[in-house]
Amino acid sequence: MRIIKNVLQMQKVALNHVKNGDKIGLVPTMGALHEGHSSLIAKSKKNDDITIVSIFVNPMQFVVDEDYLKYPRTIEKDVEICRKNHTDYVFVPTVNDMFSVNHKTFVEVKTLQDILCGKFRPSYFRGIVTVVVKLFNMSYADRGYFGMKDFQQFKIIEKMAKDLNFRTKIIPCPIVRERSGLAISSENYYLSIEENKASENISRILKEASKDFKVKDLNFVKESVLDKLKKIPDGKVDYAEILDFNDLSFAGKNTRKVVFAVAI
């Protein structure tokens, strides 16, 4: 396993693999690696000749500076996890190498970026998409691996890659959960013990609702989930929407596969 800290070096190495005919897999992360990430790496190891794990806490996707500074940084442990998962390259660029002081270019995916979490965190998805475009251009990835935990993010990146004709195929990966059912996430780190309990509760409420879809209509399912969510102590529902799995439009009677998206 090789650790690369320099952007030009990463591009040079990756391009050599392209010339070699190797298939390249990219697992973009912000570090603080956990079992969810390990499952992405494992999937790439299975599919690709070469697996690159990038570790970069992207300042552009934080709305509040404090959150950026507080984001967990566990680089030594991360490198160890990459090694255990037989990663070929760990790419750890510096902020200065990633973004020039005078950075001016942004990539936006209209509509998709403005709903759900985008409504509450303006420029959040723009920050993510822009850095992903850069990482694609640094890694020449044939496949990029994204967890379905961040479903809106996955959909936005999938749309961007298609619209801009990136050679990179976006591979959605199943959510890895704690025993409680809560999705494993580096961001759970921000939660107090009470908030963590509440999060497990949300996860349970949604799981229960998933059975209702077969027998009840969408509106009934939505309202009954909302009723339960509103009972969570100190909770304020930002949104609770049942959407088409394919394009995140509002689900209707004829929608074949839905996603229930909730933020509290």
Added chain:
Amino acid sequence: MRIIKNVLQMQKVALNHVKNGDKIGLVPTMGALHEGHSSLIAKSKKNDDITIVSIFVNPMQFVVDEDYLKYPRTIEKDVEICRKNHTDYVFVPTVNDMFSVNHKTFVEVKTLQDILCGKFRPSYFRGIVTVVVKLFNMSYADRGYFGMKDFQQFKIIEKMAKDLNFRTKIIPCPIVRERSGLAISSENYYLSIEENKASENISRILKEASKDFKVKDLNFVKESVLDKLKKIPDGKVDYAEILDFNDLSFAGKNTRKVVFAVAI
């Protein structure tokens, strides 16, 4: 010379050249080729192993539908010019293949896109930059050739390529002019005989001013040019600015190289 009409086909062919170790040059055009384009193709033929000329009238960069429909289309003549200049591939994608009905992704270069022509044609540069990103992803170009005639466009694309880490190096190419001094441009096609005369006049006024820079201060040069421009019959000055050649900021005493940008 091979003509390619399909996006996936273009990507496949270009990727094979990358694997071969060939250096790829891209000359992106909207067709209606003239001597300016020929000079770009010649430059690529000199620098690169493979020269791709793309011909695509980009609907996204027209503010008025009518202009899009009226834009000169001379594909047979264009192909002939490409052949004469020893182009390797002419890439002529269809609109439907370039843009899905549901296209949502846009690339923006803040600040640079909002000044000069960007002020008067909102979303114009966004349309150009977005299609250029797509063409880079279709051609895997090592070098992209852009005429300095469209100076703001060249600067914006240069900035985008750097900010997003495209492997494509942006090569600026000298303006090719008619005998009158007017830059050769497919868009001159829109001009009436009177407007064409006026354009030649603008070109002459700027050429005269270029001598003044050595002896007069910037403000004097600007004002004396403005005086002359205002005398052009039926002319309305949109802007006349002396800018830093490097970043299009306003030029000052210490600016070493300037560009005088005028729109009427």
